Amino acid sequence: MTTICLKFETEQEALLKIxxxxxxxxxxxxxxxxxxxxxxGWMSGGEYRLIQLSSPVRYMGNPEGLEGQxxxxxxxxxxxxxxGGREEDGMPKIFADIASERHWGEHWFTSASYECNxxxxxxxxxxxxxxxxxxxxxxxxSKTNVFGWRYIPNMGKGGASLSHATLYPQEAIATQVWxxxxxxxxxxxxxxxxxxQYSIISTLAQLPVxxxxxxxxxxxxxxxNVGDSRPLP
Amino acid sequence: MTTICLKFETEQEALLKIxxxxxxxxxxxxxxxxxxxxxxGWMSGGEYRLIQLSSPVRYMGNPEGLEGQxxxxxxxxxxxxxxGGREEDGMPKIFADIASERHWGEHWFTSASYECNxxxxxxxxxxxxxxxxxxxxxxxxSKTNVFGWRYIPNMGKGGASLSHATLYPQEAIATQVWxxxxxxxxxxxxxxxxxxQYSIISTLAQLPVxxxxxxxxxxxxxxxNVGDSRPLP
Amino acid sequence: MTTICLKFETEQEALLKIxxxxxxxxxxxxxxxxxxxxxxGWMSGGEYRLIQLSSPVRYMGNPEGLEGQxxxxxxxxxxxxxxGGREEDGMPKIFADIASERHWGEHWFTSASYECNxxxxxxxxxxxxxxxxxxxxxxxxSKTNVFGWRYIPNMGKGGASLSHATLYPQEAIATQVWxxxxxxxxxxxxxxxxxxQYSIISTLAQLPVxxxxxxxxxxxxxxxNVGDSRPLP
Amino acid sequence: MTTICLKFETEQEALLKIxxxxxxxxxxxxxxxxxxxxxxGWMSGGEYRLIQLSSPVRYMGNPEGLEGQxxxxxxxxxxxxxxGGREEDGMPKIFADIASERHWGEHWFTSASYECNxxxxxxxxxxxxxxxxxxxxxxxxSKTNVFGWRYIPNMGKGGASLSHATLYPQEAIATQVWxxxxxxxxxxxxxxxxxxQYSIISTLAQLPVxxxxxxxxxxxxxxxNVGDSRPLP
Numbered sequence: 017m018t019t020i021c022l023k024f025e026t027e028q029e030a031l032l033k034i035x036x037x038x039x040x041x042x043x044x045x046x047x048x049x050x051x052x053x054x055x056x057g058w059m060s061g062g063e064y065r066l067i068q069l070s071s072p073v074r075y076m077g078n079p080e081g082l083e084g085q086x087x088x089x090x091x092x093x094x095x096x097x098x099x100g101g102r103e104e105d106g107m108p109k110i111f112a113d114i115a116s117e118r119h120w121g122e123h124w125f126t127s128a129s130y131e132c133n134x135x136x137x138x139x140x141x142x143x144x145x146x147x148x149x150x151x152x153x154x155x156x157x158s159k160t161n162v163f164g165w166r167y168i169p170n171m172g173k174g175g176a177s178l179s180h181a182t183l184y185p186q187e188a189i190a191t192q193v194w195x196x197x198x199x200x201x202x203x204x205x206x207x208x209x210x211x212x213q214y215s216i217i218s219t220l221a222q223l224p225v226x227x228x229x230x231x232x233x234x235x236x237x238x239x240x241n242v243g244d245s246r247p248l249p
Numbered sequence: 250m251t252t253i254c255l256k257f258e259t260e261q262e263a264l265l266k267i268x269x270x271x272x273x274x275x276x277x278x279x280x281x282x283x284x285x286x287x288x289x290g291w292m293s294g295g296e297y298r299l300i301q302l303s304s305p306v307r308y309m310g311n312p313e314g315l316e317g318q319x320x321x322x323x324x325x326x327x328x329x330x331x332x333g334g335r336e337e338d339g340m341p342k343i344f345a346d347i348a349s350e351r352h353w354g355e356h357w358f359t360s361a362s363y364e365c366n367x368x369x370x371x372x373x374x375x376x377x378x379x380x381x382x383x384x385x386x387x388x389x390x391s392k393t394n395v396f397g398w399r400y401i402p403n404m405g406k407g408g409a410s411l412s413h414a415t416l417y418p419q420e421a422i423a424t425q426v427w428x429x430x431x432x433x434x435x436x437x438x439x440x441x442x443x444x445x446q447y448s449i450i451s452t453l454a455q456l457p458v459x460x461x462x463x464x465x466x467x468x469x470x471x472x473x474n475v476g477d478s479r480p481l482p
Numbered sequence: 483m484t485t486i487c488l489k490f491e492t493e494q495e496a497l498l499k500i501x502x503x504x505x506x507x508x509x510x511x512x513x514x515x516x517x518x519x520x521x522x523g524w525m526s527g528g529e530y531r532l533i534q535l536s537s538p539v540r541y542m543g544n545p546e547g548l549e550g551q552x553x554x555x556x557x558x559x560x561x562x563x564x565x566g567g568r569e570e571d572g573m574p575k576i577f578a579d580i581a582s583e584r585h586w587g588e589h590w591f592t593s594a595s596y597e598c599n600x601x602x603x604x605x606x607x608x609x610x611x612x613x614x615x616x617x618x619x620x621x622x623x624s625k626t627n628v629f630g631w632r633y634i635p636n637m638g639k640g641g642a643s644l645s646h647a648t649l650y651p652q653e654a655i656a657t658q659v660w661x662x663x664x665x666x667x668x669x670x671x672x673x674x675x676x677x678x679q680y681s682i683i684s685t686l687a688q689l690p691v692x693x694x695x696x697x698x699x700x701x702x703x704x705x706x707n708v709g710d711s712r713p714l715p
Numbered sequence: 716m717t718t719i720c721l722k723f724e725t726e727q728e729a730l731l732k733i734x735x736x737x738x739x740x741x742x743x744x745x746x747x748x749x750x751x752x753x754x755x756g757w758m759s760g761g762e763y764r765l766i767q768l769s770s771p772v773r774y775m776g777n778p779e780g781l782e783g784q785x786x787x788x789x790x791x792x793x794x795x796x797x798x799g800g801r802e803e804d805g806m807p808k809i810f811a812d813i814a815s816e817r818h819w820g821e822h823w824f825t826s827a828s829y830e831c832n833x834x835x836x837x838x839x840x841x842x843x844x845x846x847x848x849x850x851x852x853x854x855x856x857s858k859t860n861v862f863g864w865r866y867i868p869n870m871g872k873g874g875a876s877l878s879h880a881t882l883y884p885q886e887a888i889a890t891q892v893w894x895x896x897x898x899x900x901x902x903x904x905x906x907x908x909x910x911x912q913y914s915i916i917s918t919l920a921q922l923p924v925x926x927x928x929x930x931x932x933x934x935x936x937x938x939x940n941v942g943d944s945r946p947l948p
Binding site: 058059060062094095096098099102103104105106110111131166168169171172177178182208209211212242243244245246247 | 291292293295327328329331332335336337338339343344364399401402404405410411415441442444445475476477478479480
């Protein structure tokens with residue numbers, strides 16, 4: 017797995033509007049993660065790519081005090097992980113074409129598009145590589161609580177058949193890490209270019225970027241333990 | 250919408266094994282429908298393709314005595330209609346690459362594949378075109394009850410959060426119809442070529458073909474009235 | 483075949499820089515043609531899409547005085563017609579992903595991208611449809627001389643093994659025509675996003691648009707008579 | 716670059732029919748090479764995949780006595796390297812969809828298809844990995860003469876504007892090598908499924924496989940030195 021992880025500070029009020037009220041925002045920060053997932057076991061070593069935007073939150077719906085990442089959206093370029101992630105784990109996954117990361121010297125970049133319309137571009141100026149000690153230290157905190165919200169609508173009337181918070185613990189082990197400077201650029205689509213995702217893209221594109229925080233590029237492996245995912249009461 | 254509709258007679262026992270017990274099989278017949286959907290409204294006139302296998306059934310779970318088609322599987326080549334169809338209507342939709350229908354004279358054909366592995370090929374020898382009177386007669390029976398089963402698993406343990414029959418009424422109006430002779434050919438994949446769909450494809454590929462029944466090719470339009478879909482008690 | 487044909491007036495000097503000196507520019511105009519080619523014979527009824535930019539010229543390399551279109555570039559979304567068009571006819575064809583035309587009411591649009599990076603968007607506001615008489619009149623001038631330049635480089639040293647003007651007569655018969663207002667929008671890529679096409683895209687993107695001229699949308703058929711193509715002495 | 720390299724012995728007579736008479740066949744053997752090319756410089760680190768079939772030959776058209784590989788066909792899944800390879804180096808490149816190599820344990824596999832129709836499947840049972848010494852020994856012979864034939868037809872009449880042998884020296888350095896047992900399986904298409912490539916695929920599919928020879932899988936890097944390519948007199 018190769019990932020590019022950016023962060024930016026945004027306005028708390030704008031961000032709160034798109035986070036479910038059962039979660040408390042810990043910091044007005046958006047994490048943007050691009051991942052090129054290779055050697056995927058359930059694909060017989062196949063590959064897919066994703067771009068996830070998430071914010072750090074605490075779940076307030078029960079007394080566990082769980083902290084983790086709340087995904088605002090996850091674009092993936094293959095249908096199969098989208099279906100499973102939505103139905104089994106409540107992940108807000110939707111489809112986009114996502115280019116492989118490419119680079120020119122230490123300038124790395126990728127883009128996401130829908131029907132040939134680019135809506136998001138990610139850039140990273142890669143700087144120095146971390147040493148083994150620093151990576152070992154990062155790997156001490158390899159586990160992340162990823163939250164979700166499983167929403168299955170009622171049929172033929174309003175309301176939902178299922179609507180509840182979910183917890184999807186994930187683990188990522190880095191083998192190589194570089195620090196760098198990252199940025200994203202939205203190219204908001206018109207309504208008709210993407211009827212289904214228009215409001216998602218334009219809402220996210222309107223989150224103000226106060227400043228970009230330090231970014232990293234990482235090679236390593238990840239474990240999505242579907243068996244440990246659970247509904248949150 | 251351009252569709253190729255084949256039918257074959259199969260062994261009742263083999264077919265019953267893959268139809269939910271709440272449905273009564275009306276005939277040991279499998280309908281194979283390829284559709285090239287163009288000018289799709291919610292895609293701003295975009296397009297996607299599907300291949301559906303279904304059998305005629307009566308729903309026995311309530312006293313309505315509803316008759317219709319029970320889809321055994323629906324492959325589609327875009328993620329967006331798959332997600333909606335599964336979660337909102339209980340349709341057994343999964344992903345495949347599906348080629349546009351092509352032809353050589355009156356021999357029409359298409360194929361479905363997964364990661365460059367063809368698993369299903371559809372052929373049609375197109376014969377005479379129907380007259381306006383015959384088409385008008387067909388259009389008197391333009392409505393079909395399509396059944397589904399909405400199954401959303403529990404998280405982190407066995408069992409299901411949602412598991413119930415669904416009804417998804419559809420309507421298709423033909424403007425041009427040809428009769429013909431059709432056939433399908435399975436190329437069952439190995440387990441590792443498609444871990445996720447292996448058992449679906451191999452089960453369907455093993456349904457014996459006793460004989461192919463008359464086929465048709467059709468141009469026209471279709472209405473999927475999501476608002477009329479409902480859970481079946 | 484469905485085509486969207488735009489035109490814009492540009493500065494003669496800028497345009498002359500990218501037209502071979504053997505051609506005389508007749509008007510400082512660029513024609514932008516998007517075509518969705520379906521029912522392509524040599525593809526067994528398959529389909530591909532193209533976007534061509536061309537200008538009206540007269541060939542001065544011989545005394546024939548031939549007038550026609552000089553293609554500045556032709557993007558196509560399938561490799562096979564690109565190879566044939568380049569090697570057999572000298573057409574400046576290169577690859578891009580090109581979306582199917584879609585629309586929202588009478589607003590039609592499409593885009594071209596490379597590795598998820600949109601570089602060109604085409605929009606058309608479709609107005610009234612032409613009557614049969616007007617279409618018949620258009621079809622009286624159904625033939626176009628398309629010029630090309632067949633350039634095959636020397637191997638392992640400068641210069642060219644082949645470098646000569648070509649003539650590729652084409653014919654397009656309209657069955658339906660709408661007039662409208664069209665426009666294009668460039669989104670020039672960075673060098674590293676498309677090393678191979680960067681200078682082509684940025685040169686064309688820099689052609690000034692003085693004004694857009696009337697546009698049309700057309701349905702009909704086209705004949706590319708490869709057998710009539712010939713080198714121009 | 717990750718490559719899977721198979722070999723099979725075939726009948727000399729069948730093979731001679733598809734090798735230009737200016738080349739002498741050294742052994743009645745066909746090499747089948749799948750390569751997943753990543754970090755491609757002129758693609759800014761992008762990727763493409765290819766499947767090449769070639770046989771060992773000596774060029775008899777001049778007194779140099781050059782020995783190397785004669786490619787019978789090269790399928791690639793991106794248009795850009797196809798165009799360059801054909802026009803600049805005389806490589807017999809054509810388009811196909813080519814899946815990434817995947818695996819189930821030590822069983823590695825990939826397929827090539829055209830419009831969802833698989834025509835070639837490659838399988839490798841990977842066995843033991845070679846040691847550093849053996850790899851170093853392999854890398855002593857890292858250079859290969861790849862021959863080609865640059866053929867550009869005349870326009871509008873028979874014959875060719877260019878038709879000559881080419882030499883395209885290549886170099887591949889292995890960093891990891893495994894030995895194994897490989898095989899290929901053809902699924903010949905019907906004429907109408909692939910009008911343009913039908914005779915290529917069916918000719919190659921008819922080459923008898925007398926026996927498969929030892930195969931290897933290799934990770935490493937490759938250098939295609941276009942500057943060293945030259946026409947052969």
